[in-house]
Amino acid sequence: MDTSLLFIYPLLxxxxxVDCSEIPFQERMLLKALGLNGRPKPVAPGPVPKTxxxxxxxxxxxxxxxxxxxxxxxxxxxxxxxxxxPLSSNDMSHELLCLKKHLFFDLxxxxxxxxxxxxxxxxxxxxxxxxxxxxxxxxxxxxxxTLKSMRDHxxxxxxxxxxxxxxxxxSLSFNLTKVAQDWTNTKNNMGLILEIFADGNTTMVxxxxxxxxxxxxxIHASLLTxxxxxxxxxxxxxxxxTEPSMPTPSNICKKRRLYIDFKDVGWQNWVIAPRxxxxxxxxxxxxxxxxxxxxxxxxxxxxxxxxxxxxxxxxLPCCAPTKLSPISMLYYDNNDNVVLRHYEDMxxxxxxxx
Ligand SMILES: *[C@@H]1O[C@H](CO)[C@@H](O)[C@H](O)[C@H]1NC(C)=O
Ligand SMILES: *[C@@H]1O[C@H](CO)[C@@H](O)[C@H](O)[C@H]1NC(C)=O
Numbered sequence: 302m303d304t305s306l307l308f309i310y311p312l313l314x315x316x317x318x319v320d321c322s323e324i325p326f327q328e329r330m331l332l333k334a335l336g337l338n339g340r341p342k343p344v345a346p347g348p349v350p351k352t353x354x355x356x357x358x359x360x361x362x363x364x365x366x367x368x369x370x371x372x373x374x375x376x377x378x379x380x381x382x383x384x385x386x387p388l389s390s391n392d393m394s395h396e397l398l399c400l401k402k403h404l405f406f407d408l409x410x411x412x413x414x415x416x417x418x419x420x421x422x423x424x425x426x427x428x429x430x431x432x433x434x435x436x437x438x439x440x441x442x443x444x445x446x447t448l449k450s451m452r453d454h455x456x457x458x459x460x461x462x463x464x465x466x467x468x469x470x471x472s473l474s475f476n477l478t479k480v481a482q483d484w485t486n487t488k489n490n491m492g493l494i495l496e497i498f499a500d501g502n503t504t505m506v507x508x509x510x511x512x513x514x515x516x517x518x519x520i521h522a523s524l525l526t527x528x529x530x531x532x533x534x535x536x537x538x539x540x541x542x543t544e545p546s547m548p549t550p551s552n553i554c555k556k557r558r559l560y561i562d563f564k565d566v567g568w569q570n571w572v573i574a575p576r577x578x579x580x581x582x583x584x585x586x587x588x589x590x591x592x593x594x595x596x597x598x599x600x601x602x603x604x605x606x607x608x609x610x611x612x613x614x615x616x617l618p619c620c621a622p623t624k625l626s627p628i629s630m631l632y633y634d635n636n637d638n639v640v641l642r643h644y645e646d647m648x649x650x651x652x653x654x655x
Contacts, residue, residue, distance in 0.1 A: 328566070335630070335644065336378075336412075336530065341571040343633035349573055350381045352525060353641050357574055357631050366627040366643045367534035369527050374418040376527035377534065377643040382406040383636070384522040386492050397498045399436070405492035406524040407636055408484045419527040420481025424495070424520065425472040437498040438473070439463045442480060443491045458494060465500075481526050495522070533645060554585035554620030556652045573631040573639070580648055587618045587654035601654045622646075623653035 332340060356371050356379060369376040386403035404422075411417065424438075441458040462475050484490040562577035563569055569576070589605040601618035608615045625646040634640050 331566075336533070336642065340568070341632065341634050343571055343635070343637050346633045346637045346639075347383060349631060349639050350523065350525070353379060353381055353631060353639055356641055357629055361627050361629050361643050363626050366645050367529060367531075369419075372419050372527050374527055375416075376418045376529045378415065378528045378530060379641040380410070380526050380528075380634075381639040382408070382524045382526070383638060384524075397500075398496060399499050400495075400497040400520070402495045402520065402522075403492055404495055404522050405490075406484070407638075408481065408490060408526070409487050410634055410636060410638065411485045411526070411528060412530070414532055415485075415528040415530050417478070417482045417485055417526055417528045419525075420477035420479075421525045422475040422477045422493075422522065423472055423525065424474075424522050426468055426520070435465055435467055435500045437463070437465050437500065439496045439498070440475065441494040441496070443494060461493070477524065481524065495520075535645060552586050554583065554587050554652055554654050556581050556649055557584050571633050573633065575628070575630070578628055578648065582649055583620045583622055583652035585620045585652075587620055589617075598653070598655045605654070618654040620652055621655050622649045622651070623655070624649075624651035626650050 328340070332338070352371075356369070359371065362368065362370055367375060367377050369379060383406075384404050385407060386405035388400075388402050422440075439460060440462040442461055444457045444459060461477075461480070464473070466473060480493075559580050559582050560577055561580045563572045564576070587601065587605065589609040598618075604615060604618045608617050626648045627643055627645045628647045629641060629643050631639065631641050
C-alpha cells in the first residue's frame, strides 16, 4: 500500500471502521506517513514567512505535486530556517565595519533521501526612513572553522557575494542553492559570515563610523530551501473524465464526505494550516455483478464472479479509492522552522471496487 494512504486509513478505520483495511489507529503511523518521526514540539515558533503563505494559498497543481511552481523547481517540501548564529559585534578589525554576524541554519532536518533543488538567503531590514546612506555587504563562507581561523578571518573564508545597498531596500536575497546542497552534509555546514560596511565618506563616532547607527539593530536573516522527496512522488497520473453520477442505492460503494479536524487529533499546536480538510472516504458494497458505475478493475470484476461461485473461498472486492488528490500542509518542526509540504493521496475523489 502507498504509504500516504496510511494517513487516511488509520484515521478512518478508527473513526468509521473501513471495511477492508484493519489498520489500528496509531498516531505514529500517521506521522510517519507525513514524513515525521514524532509529533513536532515547537518551542518558540515565529511568524510564518510571507513566501510560504503565498505558496500555501496558491495550492497544489494536482497534476504535478512534485514541483514547486512558485520557484520553478522540482520539489515537494519548502522549509524556512531561523538564523541561529551569534552576533560578533566586538570584532571591528576594519574601520568602516558596522556589523559582523555569523549566520547559521540547521539543515540537519533535511533527510538523506531528499534532494535540495533551491536555497535562498533573505536578509531583511527593519523599516528605516533614512534612505541616503549606502552600505557594502559581504557574505563569506568559512572554509575551516577553528578558533584561530575565526580570528584570522581573511585567509580561511571564501567570498560568495559582495554588493552595495541602501536601507530603502526592504530585503536582499541571495542564491544559495549550491551552498545549501553542501550543508545537508552537516559537517560541511559552518554557516556564513555577514559583514556590513559603511561607505567611505563618513565621520567616526565612538570608534564606529557615524552612519552605522542606522543599521545596527536591523537585521533578520532567514534561509529558505526547496527539496524533493522522491519517495513520495508517483508517476503523473492519467486524467480520467468524470462520469455523471447516477443515483445509487445508499449501501453501494461510493465516496462519503468526511472532514478531518486536526484539533480532534490534538495536532493544533504544530499544524499551522489547514486547520482540517475534506478527506472523504469510500464505503459500501461491491455486489455481483459489478456495474460500470462502480469503476471496478478487471481484477475486481473477476473476483466478484468467482465470489458468486465460491463465496466461502473468495471475498467480494473492496470499496476503495480509485482517484485521490494531494493537499499541502504548513507546520512547525522541532527546530521552530516553518515547513510547507505537499502530500499526495490525501483526499479521496472517487471510489470503486477493487
Ligand atoms: C541558483 O544557482 C544555481 C547554481 O548554483 C542555478 O542552477 C540556479 O539557476 C540559480 N537560481 C536562480 C533563481 O538564479
Ligand atoms: C564627503 O562628504 C562631504 C560632506 O558631506 C562632501 O563635501 C565630500 O564631497 C564627500 N567626499 C566624497 C569623496 O564623496
